[in-house]
Amino acid sequence: MSDIFDGLDKFGFDEIGGDLFEPDEEKKEKKNSPVKDVVDTSSYVYKKQFTCPVCSAEFVAILARTGKMRLNHVEYDLRPVYDYFEPLFYDVIICDKCGYAALSQQFYKIMDSQAELIQKQISNKFKSSGQTSEFTAETAEQRFKMAVLCAKIKKAPAGEIAYLCLKLGWIFKISGDAENERLFKEQAYRGFTIALAKETPPIMGLEEGTVLYVLAALAKDLRRNEEASRLLSEVIVSKKCTEALKTKAKDLKREILDENVATQTADRL
Ligand SMILES: [Zn+2]
Numbered sequence: 462m463s464d465i466f467d468g469l470d471k472f473g474f475d476e477i478g479g480d481l482f483e484p485d486e487e488k489k490e491k492k493n494s495p496v497k498d499v500v501d502t503s504s505y506v507y508k509k510q511f512t513c514p515v516c517s518a519e520f521v522a523i524l525a526r527t528g529k530m531r532l533n534h535v536e537y538d539l540r541p542v543y544d545y546f547e548p549l550f551y552d553v554i555i556c557d558k559c560g561y562a563a564l565s566q567q568f569y570k571i572m573d574s575q576a577e578l579i580q581k582q583i584s585n586k587f588k589s590s591g592q593t594s595e596f597t598a599e600t601a602e603q604r605f606k607m608a609v610l611c612a613k614i615k616k617a618p619a620g621e622i623a624y625l626c627l628k629l630g631w632i633f634k635i636s637g638d639a640e641n642e643r644l645f646k647e648q649a650y651r652g653f654t655i656a657l658a659k660e661t662p663p664i665m666g667l668e669e670g671t672v673l674y675v676l677a678a679l680a681k682d683l684r685r686n687e688e689a690s691r692l693l694s695e696v697i698v699s700k701k702c703t704e705a706l707k708t709k710a711k712d713l714k715r716e717i718l719d720e721n722v723a724t725q726t727a728d729r730l
Contacts, residue, residue: 464644466610468603472560473588474610481613481622481648482655505529505546514569515576516559516584520592524565525551537713538678539671540631549632550601553608560587562607564625575615582614598636605629620664620672623652627675630682643683650679670702674710686717693717 466477508521525548533542555562560583563571571579593600605625612622627649633642653664653676662669677692696702696710 464641465648466606467641468599469606469610471588471590471603472607473586477610481609481626482619482651505548506551511554511556511568513556513559513561514571515561515579516556518556518558520557522554522565522592523551523594523596524554537709537716538631538682539675540634547598547635549628549635550596550598552628553601553604555592555604555607557589557592559584560589560607560611562604562611564608567621571615575617578615579611583611598632601632602629602636602641605632618656618660618664619652620656620660623649623656624665624667626652627679630679646679646682650676650683653679668701670696670699670706673699674702674706677710677713681713681717686721690714690717 465479465481466474469475469477505526506523507526509524510519511522512519525546527548530543530546530548533544535541552564553562554565554568559580561571561576561579593604605628609622609625609629612625626645630642630645630649633639633645653672656664657669657672657676662672664672667675673692674696677689677696680686680689680692693710693714697707697714699707702710
């Protein structure tokens with residue numbers, strides 16, 4: 462996982478410990494994604510004032526106006542796809558003074574002891590790059606990585622880190638960066654597996670069955686079809702899952718079976 466925090470050098474972090482779910486280790490980094498997906502955002506966003514729970518600075522953040530968006534469809538991995546606009550790019554808020562970053566709905570959910578860790582390990586090194594007015598896949602990748610780094614530093618539960626990594630995987634998918642998409646989906650898979658074993662659902666608002674389904678979709682993306690099928694079978698027979706989720710699970714399981722048949726046929730030719 463040597464590339465997880467790529468791109469955070471602009472915030473002052475160029476040598477960050479590697480494993481998200483283990484105590485700190487060393488790691489290196491390299492290039493950045495060149496993709497830019499500029500969108501006309503004016504009618505889809507609004508400004509909101511925040512007071513940083515770590516350093517008390519007041520700042521204005523730009524958030525997505527959910528009511529304005531038109532849902533096109535939901536992907537097999539539960540990523541909502543909207544027409545004309547990508548709200549994912551606006552999910553993370555960063556305090557430009559101290560570097561504390563988190564999902565907007567999580568921003569104030571931080572204990573004093575965690576704020577202290579952020580001050581010691583983030584704020585002391587953080588370099589402001591100025592609040593961005595341009596929300597692209599590239600800026601979203603950097604903002605999410607800062608949120609992942611802060612979550613790791615404040616010793617957030619595995620489910621919280623996994624959820625951030627899932628969304629980062631989605632962003633890299635949008636920007637067409639398959640290598641980083643896989644890197645973060647791998648981390649999301651690890652994190653949600655740990656979370657299911659150690660945490661009590663809901664995990665970041667996701668019920669247990671939904672987490673199982675997301676794990677299955679991640680396993681499929683990571684080409685672990687056997688594991689994906691096993692997890693989908695769990696969803697299909699679970700009493701805790703909704704019928705809608707079970708239908709999605711059956712569809713995805715059928716897709717995996719079809720893929721397996723296609724691969725076996727290709728192998729024989
Ligand atoms: Zn702050």
